[in-house]
Amino acid sequence: MSRSLVTVDALVVGAGPAGLAAATALKLGGTGTVLVVDREEEAGGIPRLCEHTGFGLRDLRRVLSGPEYARRWVERAVACGVEIRTRTMVTGWAAPGRAEMTGPSGVLEIDARTIVLATGARERPRAARLVPGTRPSGIFTTGQLQQWVHREHLPVGRRAVVVGAEHVSYSAVMTLRHAGVHPVALVTDLPRPQSYRLFDLLVRVGLRVPVWTRTSVAGVYGRDRVDEVLVRGPDGDERSVAVDTVVFTGDFIPDNELARLAGLSIDPGTRGPACAAGGATTAPGIFAAGNLVHPAETADVAARRALSVGRAAATWLRQGGDRTMPGATERVRVADPLHWVVPNMVDPARAGDESVLIRSRVFLDHPHVVVTQGHRLLASYRLRHMIPNRSHHIPSDWWGRLRPGQDVLISVSPRPGG
Amino acid sequence: MTDDHTYDVVIIGAGVVGTAIGRQLARYRLRTVMLDRCTDVGMGTSKANTAILHTGFDTRPGSLESALVRRGHELLTAYAGRAGIALEKTGAVLVAWDAEQAVRLDDVVTKSKANGYLRAHRITLEELYRREPALGGGAMGAVVIPDESIICPWSTSIAYATEAVGAGVELRLGVEVTAVTRDADAWLLRTTSGSLRSDWVVNAAGLGSDLLNHQFGHDEFTVAPRRGQLIVFDKMARPLLSSILLPVPTERTKGVLVAPTVYGNVLLGPTAEDVPDRQDTATTAVGIHGLFDAARRILPDLINEEVTATYAGLRAATEHPDYQITTHDREHYACVGGIRSTGLTASLAIAEHVVDGMGAGGLSLAEADHEPAVPHMPQLAERATRAFEDTRMIEDDPAYGHIICFCERVTEGEVRDALRAPVPAVDLGGVRRRTRATNGRCQGFFCGAAVAAQFASG
Ligand SMILES: Cc1cc2nc3c(=O)[nH]c(=O)nc-3n(C[C@H](O)[C@H](O)[C@H](O)COP(=O)(O)OP(=O)(O)OC[C@H]3O[C@@H](n4cnc5c(N)ncnc54)[C@H](O)[C@@H]3O)c2cc1C
Ligand SMILES: Cc1cc2nc3c(=O)[nH]c(=O)nc-3n(C[C@H](O)[C@H](O)[C@H](O)COP(=O)(O)OP(=O)(O)OC[C@H]3O[C@@H](n4cnc5c(N)ncnc54)[C@H](O)[C@@H]3O)c2cc1C
Numbered sequence: 001m002s003r004s005l006v007t008v009d010a011l012v013v014g015a016g017p018a019g020l021a022a023a024t025a026l027k028l029g030g031t032g033t034v035l036v037v038d039r040e041e042e043a044g045g046i047p048r049l050c051e052h053t054g055f056g057l058r059d060l061r062r063v064l065s066g067p068e069y070a071r072r073w074v075e076r077a078v079a080c081g082v083e084i085r086t087r088t089m090v091t092g093w094a095a096p097g098r099a100e101m102t103g104p105s106g107v108l109e110i111d112a113r114t115i116v117l118a119t120g121a122r123e124r125p126r127a128a129r130l131v132p133g134t135r136p137s138g139i140f141t142t143g144q145l146q147q148w149v150h151r152e153h154l155p156v157g158r159r160a161v162v163v164g165a166e167h168v169s170y171s172a173v174m175t176l177r178h179a180g181v182h183p184v185a186l187v188t189d190l191p192r193p194q195s196y197r198l199f200d201l202l203v204r205v206g207l208r209v210p211v212w213t214r215t216s217v218a219g220v221y222g223r224d225r226v227d228e229v230l231v232r233g234p235d236g237d238e239r240s241v242a243v244d245t246v247v248f249t250g251d252f253i254p255d256n257e258l259a260r261l262a263g264l265s266i267d268p269g270t271r272g273p274a275c276a277a278g279g280a281t282t283a284p285g286i287f288a289a290g291n292l293v294h295p296a297e298t299a300d301v302a303a304r305r306a307l308s309v310g311r312a313a314a315t316w317l318r319q320g321g322d323r324t325m326p327g328a329t330e331r332v333r334v335a336d337p338l339h340w341v342v343p344n345m346v347d348p349a350r351a352g353d354e355s356v357l358i359r360s361r362v363f364l365d366h367p368h369v370v371v372t373q374g375h376r377l378l379a380s381y382r383l384r385h386m387i388p389n390r391s392h393h394i395p396s397d398w399w400g401r402l403r404p405g406q407d408v409l410i411s412v413s414p415r416p417g418g
Numbered sequence: 419m420t421d422d423h424t425y426d427v428v429i430i431g432a433g434v435v436g437t438a439i440g441r442q443l444a445r446y447r448l449r450t451v452m453l454d455r456c457t458d459v460g461m462g463t464s465k466a467n468t469a470i471l472h473t474g475f476d477t478r479p480g481s482l483e484s485a486l487v488r489r490g491h492e493l494l495t496a497y498a499g500r501a502g503i504a505l506e507k508t509g510a511v512l513v514a515w516d517a518e519q520a521v522r523l524d525d526v527v528t529k530s531k532a533n534g535y536l537r538a539h540r541i542t543l544e545e546l547y548r549r550e551p552a553l554g555g556g557a558m559g560a561v562v563i564p565d566e567s568i569i570c571p572w573s574t575s576i577a578y579a580t581e582a583v584g585a586g587v588e589l590r591l592g593v594e595v596t597a598v599t600r601d602a603d604a605w606l607l608r609t610t611s612g613s614l615r616s617d618w619v620v621n622a623a624g625l626g627s628d629l630l631n632h633q634f635g636h637d638e639f640t641v642a643p644r645r646g647q648l649i650v651f652d653k654m655a656r657p658l659l660s661s662i663l664l665p666v667p668t669e670r671t672k673g674v675l676v677a678p679t680v681y682g683n684v685l686l687g688p689t690a691e692d693v694p695d696r697q698d699t700a701t702t703a704v705g706i707h708g709l710f711d712a713a714r715r716i717l718p719d720l721i722n723e724e725v726t727a728t729y730a731g732l733r734a735a736t737e738h739p740d741y742q743i744t745t746h747d748r749e750h751y752a753c754v755g756g757i758r759s760t761g762l763t764a765s766l767a768i769a770e771h772v773v774d775g776m777g778a779g780g781l782s783l784a785e786a787d788h789e790p791a792v793p794h795m796p797q798l799a800e801r802a803t804r805a806f807e808d809t810r811m812i813e814d815d816p817a818y819g820h821i822i823c824f825c826e827r828v829t830e831g832e833v834r835d836a837l838r839a840p841v842p843a844v845d846l847g848g849v850r851r852r853t854r855a856t857n858g859r860c861q862g863f864f865c866g867a868a869v870a871a872q873f874a875s876g
Contacts, residue, residue: 003809039824089821091806102827104819106812125861127650127727132701135729137846140862147867154870221700253724255860260654 003100004108009317011099011112012036013090013258016045017303018290019118020073020082021059022279022310026116027080029314034082035110037101039089043077044070045120046143047299051150052174058300069299092261097285097323113321114313116287117259117273118306121295123168124251126220131248133219138226142172142249149179157245161229162186164249165193165200165211166389167298172247173203183209184243187231189216192363194389220246250389252295262286267331269340269359270295276328276347277354277399278312284327287313294342294357297391308354330404335411337362339388346402355393358410360386367412371398374406386412425449427781428607428616430595430630432456433464434571434762435754436622437578438769444585447784451616452579452587453609455594458848459841460575462624464762465851466699466731468648468688469679471495471505471567472763475530475538476667481740483760484533486771490764494574495567497766500792501577503570504680504799510566510662511546513557515715519666520558526666527561538563552658554715566662570680571762572851573795578765579841585790589841595623598633605750618750618781620772625696625734627742627755634751638744639736641756643696646688647705647730652859653800655684655723663716672759674712676720681826681854682800683726686713692735699730726859733758743772747779793840796832798854805829822872823865825858833872849873 009031012023015038023036042048047055050066057063060072078084088103098111123141138157140148148154156179162172165188176183186193186209193200193211203209214234221228222244229241254272264273265282272293279287289306291297297305330346339359358369364386371378371394379398386392402408427443429436432454440452456462471494474487498505514520523540530538538561546560547553583589590611597608598619607614623630628641656678665673671690679685689705706728713720735758736742742756752772761768777783797804805811805818806827812819817831836843836852843849846856846869855869856862862869 039821087820089806089824089827091827100807102806102812102819102821104816106819107807107809122860122863124724125863127861128725128859130703130706130725130728132703132706132728134700140866141860143860143863144866148870152867152871152874154867154874218703219700223697257654257859 004106005111006108007111008033008035009112010034010114010116010313011110012116012118013099014038014045014118014120014290015043015074015084015086016118016120016290017047017070017073017299018120018292018306019045019116020077021303021306022116022118022287022289022313023082024077024080025307025310026314027082029311029318031314031317036077036082036084037088037090038084038086041086043074043084043086049143049146049151050171052171055299059303060300073303090258096262096283114285114287114317116279116289116309116313117292118288118290119255119258119292121252121254121291123249124253126246126248128253129248129251131217131220133221134223136222136224136226138222138245139220140245140247142168142175142247145172145175145247149175156181158182159184159243160245160247161217161241161243162247162249163217164188164251165190165195166250167195167199169249170195170199170203172249173207173209176247177207181245183207184241185209186211187215187217188213190214190363190388194387217246252291254292254295256292259288259292267340267344269334269344270342274331274345275343276345277343277396278347279309280312280328280347282327282329282345284325285316285321285323294391297357305354330407332408332410334358335409337364338410338412341410346408354396356396357391358394359388359391360412361388363387364412369394370411370413371408372411373402373408378402378408423612423614424604425451425614425616427618427620428453428605428614429620429622431462431622431624431627432459432575432579432589432591433462433622433624434460434575434578434765435624435757435768436620437575437582438765439620439622439754439772440582440587441578441790442769442773444582444587444790445786447786450587451614452582452589453593453595454591455610457592457844459579459589459591460572460851463731463734464575465572466729467571467762468646468675468677468685469569469571469762470662470677471569472760473535473563473565474533474760475535475563476526476672477533477760478739479529479532482743483741483764486741486764486767487760488534489770490767491565493766493770494569494763497792498569502795502797503573503577504797504802505567505569506678506680506799506801507565507567508661508678510563510664511541511550512561512563512664512666513546513553513716514559514666515557517558522666523559523561530563537565550659550661550663552717552719553663554718568662568678568680569762570798573798574762574765576841576852577793577795580793580839581790583840584793585786585788595630598630618752618776621751621753621755623755624757625732627734627753628736631753631755634749634753636746636753639738639742639756641696641734641736643693643698643732644735644758645691645693645698645730645732647701647709647728648685648687649706649709649725650679650727651684651686651720652724652726653682655720656682658684658717658719674709676713676717680799681857684720686720688731693732696732699732701728701730705730724859727857727861741768743768745772745775745779750780752776796835796852805832822868823853823855823858825860825864826854828853828855830872833869837873837876846870846873
């Protein structure tokens with residue numbers, strides 16, 4: 001039995017905020033057929049499952065609930081003439097530029113002149129964090145918890161420990177409260193929580209949920225159901241906490257499988273495909289956008305940056321869409337304790353029109369950020385602070401001063417502790 | 419006592435060994451029941467092992483284990499083909515990492531021959547690195563064992579049980595045997611849900627086989643649980659190796675290996691630790707870090723890949739170096755204990771051996787009218803055409819075109835089938851072992867709730 005084959009000008013994989021924004025920009029940039037596929041029942045990506053408010057400030061200029069925000073992006077894309085197919089999962093590549101997928105109508109292949117990958121990021125689950133112990137039920141990630149509570153209305157538990165103290169961890173606290181679960185504490189191995197002060201106050205003072213800093217989870221135990229979480233405090237002292245639920249939050253990792261199967265070079269910091277400004281990857285004609293590239297930004301940031309990826313892809317198509325042209329090669333790297341930078345490749349043909357995102361693994365006060373290429377100092381900036389799990393923007397004006405043939409390094413001085 | 423509870427044979431323990439015995443007895447005109455205290459088959463050691471179909475090249479020559487592993491390899495290879503149990507003949511390379519180990523490689527080949535396996539042979543370092551380019555540097559020599567294979571351990575117990583149940587064997591789950599007595603002509607088993615009477619009893623209770631053996635008045639062995647922790651790496655690691663990478667074994671353990679899985683992952687482990695508690699299947703920080711250290715040498719790129727899961731299983735080790743299989747003819751009692759680290763491989767041969775023994779001991783083995791039908795298990799092999807990519811299946815039933823577990827590409831149709839199978843999934847773990855759903859890299863971030871909801875709604 002043969003598979004059906006469809007040809008489009010642009011295929012966008014993932015109908016989250018980034019995919020929808022990229023598709024919209026592709027269409028507005030004069031691209032013929034633009035098809036977005038998503039494996040979920042409905043388009044909209046993760047915000048669709050986030051009942052809470054806090055979406056859309058930087059792209060739609062208003063504050064919306066997740067589902068409302070998702071709907072606006074779907075409507076925008078459809079209004080521009082973007083075609084969306086849901087319940088359709090890209091499972092691999094039949095050939096470069098030809099995606100294999102499964103949907104309700106069966107198995108099909110789509111040939112596309114350009115492809116934008118916008119497959120998002122997921123939170124690292126318990127096992128990936130190498131937390132020892134047994135394998136009882138009651139262990140969640142925030143993403144799973146939200147769907148469990150808001151979509152499927154399944155019972156959760158009574159008392160929970162939340163692992164992590166970044167933005168999404170606070171969202172887990174709210175979801176637990178909504179489900180009638182008592183959050184016993186947030187646990188972070190860093191010296192301070194990493195989200196907004198307001199969230200921290202709301203949770204610590206408002207809800208009286210403590211944040212245990214410099215504390216890690218040393219084990220999760222229980223036979224059928226979690227009954228104990230072992231935490232290790234700042235002095236190495238271990239203590240047992242009686243809970244029936246643990247939520248592992250944050251610590252995002254890109255859903256990079258399709259990118260890797262396409263042979264794209266992966267950035268060691270983000271673990272997403274290495275990308276130049278405009279989302280160009282190491283394979284000409286394949287672009288990447290959203291939390292696949294920068295794990296994880298808020299939805300508005302993902303969507304805004306994806307607009308420029310869509311524009312870049314449309315321009316590439318207008319210029320002939322030549323797959324034989326070499327892709328970007330030089331890297332932008334970071335030095336310890338920086339965690340990652342986006343964009344992390346240099347495309348000499350394009351000056352970036354977005355800021356550069358950098359992250360640190362540790363808290364830094366007044367760090368001096370230095371951009372160098374070989375022995376050349378390209379730029380230096382003084383930031384007020386850097387907070388782990390949060391991006392800091394630095395300007396991209398140095399992009400124009402790059403020379404081809406050499407990697408760029410971003411570092412901070414003084415080193416932490418200074 | 420009603421007739422309802424009177425059997426010719428009761429098998430205590432529905433692990434891979436107990437279900438294999440149930441399957442073997444299904445071909446005879448007998449009233450047989452398989453009991454297990456767990457709510458699914460294969461929930462003990464049979465679900466948490468290294469999933470290798472061994473050739474037996476490194477067993478103790480002349481032992482019962484040696485004979486049954488060899489025969490079991492042959493039988494299960496054939497059976498897996500018929501029942502659709504995922505199996506891949508990847509072969510293994512046994513690698514020496516220092517001079518002392520290299521000296522022992524010739525002994526490995528000699529011992530293999532003594533075990534009746536003739537195809538193990540030395541290869542040059544050049545061949546080794548051609549075969550396994552990602553192998554860590556510094557190997558000092560290697561032996562290839564071409565027939566070592568990887569298999570799906572979950573489908574194996576389920577297939578045996580399905581075949582047995584299809585041929586009229588009863589399966590009672592969630593039933594623990596708590597006391598054993600006998601009267602003039604039968605065994606009386608007290609369980610957590612009523613009593614049973616049986617002419618013959620088979621003790622296939624794995625880690626509990628010695629305790630049960632005491633209840634039958636015997637004490638040939640004591641189980642000393644030996645824990646093995648394992649790490650499952652992301653599918654992206656699969657291209658790093660083509661065969662099973664074995665260390666040079668010691669008296670005590672087969673050592674830490676790296677192996678592909680039939681689901682397309684890479685497995686690292688197991689550890690070997692004596693633990694006092696027969697239920698202690700917890701992983702430990704020391705265990706996990708020890709495995710990472712081993713991987714750094716064997717396959718250094720592996721540690722840069724994401725971990726998908728960690729787990730631990732308990733080997734039913736005893737003070738004896740061999741299986742503890744005894745048929746007490748006069749008592750009509752067969753003890754099948756101490757099946758330590760090769761029971762998955764040997765299962766069909768153990769069943770053949772035990773049932774032959776029971777026949778010789780007086781159990782009437784009159785053939786039933788129909789031969790049991792080999793079931794067709796759902797396709798779990800990464801290499802095969804699975805439901806989501808099978809155009810014809812989707813055309814016949816669109817539920818196979820609806821992927822609900824994205825990482826493992828499991829469809830709504832397969833989850834539904836698992837809930838309606840002859841030996842159905844009764845909890846989410848059961849769905850996982852029958853379909854792979856939620857077993858992937860996201861561990862439920864995307865699909866956990868949807869799979870749970872489909873389970874809840876039946
Ligand atoms: C619990 C939680 C709470 C959050 N709260 C907020 C908040 O309050 N405010 C805020 O601004 N942001 C919030 N975020 C972040 C926000 O959800 C992300 O920034 C945003 O969703 C990123 O968009 P994206 O398009 O890159 O990825 P996603 O939204 O993850 O979309 C990716 C899409 O790709 C699809 N896909 C992946 N692989 C395939 C494939 N192979 N075939 C077909 N489709 C595929 C997926 O189904 C998904 O729909 C939250 C995130 C989480 C997890
Ligand atoms: C880490 C590890 C790696 C291994 N790797 C391999 C491998 O690669 N290849 C291989 O061939 N083998 C391997 N093995 C060995 C293999 O897993 C075992 O030999 C096999 O699973 C034993 O099966 P079983 O049916 O005897 O025991 P189990 O699967 O433990 O079954 C015994 C059953 O008896 C039930 N039971 C016990 N007492 C009672 C009672 N009183 N009433 C009712 N029910 C009871 C239990 O609930 C259990 O389900 C490995 C083992 C371990 C631990």
